């Protein structure tokens with residue numbers, strides 16, 4: 001791991017919050033992700049499953065977390081299983097978690113080798129009435145691949161068909177939506193690394209650079225600051241490509257007069273930041289580009305001011321729609337007739353701003369958390385309006401990461417990253 005050790009209080013508190021929501025006489029089990037095989041003896045780098053990380057801080061493959069608050073043996077209320085290591089294994093595979101180290105990271109006293117799991121689970125499960133399993137129930141989950149968790153669940157249900165199975169996902173979806181101070185500090189750290197990358201890019205970009213060269217500059221800065229790299233697949237889209245919302249080829253040359261939309265940010269300690277900035281390839285916006293940019297910034301600023309505890313998601317989205325409509329009328333992209341003819345399902349502004357404005361941010365870039373009710377303190381949200389005009393080869397999106405507060409203005413974790421037109425131009429021409 002490149003990141004500094006995390007205060008285990010984070011994971012101890014997370015377990016407390018999770019177990020407080022569990023039904024009585026229940027056991028909950030969480031698995032690591034697989035190491036994904038790509039062919040021959042090759043694998044992708046390991047990415048820990050966010051839920052076991054959230055509850056234990058263990059960032060290693062083949063780990064299993066068991067939570068059983070009503071266990072009769074006190075030492076079995078929290079158990080961590082990790083794969084066995086030794087000095088010999090360390091020589092071949094590198095340093096893995098010892099039992100002591102696993103306790104240090106997680107705050108869990110009882111650590112066993114994975115080889116002991118079957119015996120111990122066979123001892124614990126019969127006394128539990130319910131088993132919390134951790135299937136990925138996200139509504140946009142790809143579901144193409146059987147995960148380590150899926151295989152474990154199949155085996156479990158075969159062995160214990162008469163237990164009542166409950167979904168950890170439902171509890172975690174709510175819990176992970178509200179961030180602790182330690183988590184906010186980690187996301188801030190990711191934002192700080194992202195800022196370094198963006199500052200570097202402002203100095204680097206000129207007409208003729210290739211999108212992948214910008215990607216390389218960012219990666220360089222991220223890695224030297226203890227990030228594993230991009231928090232999500234980076235979008236570096238010059239000219240027309242900015243209107244392709246999920247453009248990830250990053251293989252075009254940035255031409256004089258074009259804008260470059262960059263939705264690129266670093267992860268830190270598995271926490272995401274999520275930045276979008278749009279800059280002119282030659283360091284100066286045209287008048288038209290300025291107008292469109294300022295419209296997006298106006299909507300973003302107004303939306304951000306609305307991010308506070310108690311704001312209803314429905315009011316928020318409604319207001320943004322109205323502000324965006326006003327801006328698009330001013331830009332003469334839509335007219336009054338378009339607005340008169342719009343329907344609730346297809347408002348006129350959607351032609352130029354077709355995605356949502358906000359999502360939760362945390363261990364996942366599109367993190368767990370509610371959109372149905374109202375905003376709550378310590379939610380971390382993105383605010384990211386955009387205007388995309390394919391016929392002008394022009395797309396602008398601006399995105400910051402915002403912490404919801406109670407009775408006060410929200411905290412912008414990207415406050416220090418240049419966004420105003422003058423500031424961008426000044427830094428690019430310094």
Ligand SMILES: [Mn+2]
Nearest residue numbers: 274382384399
């Ligand atoms: Mn985003």
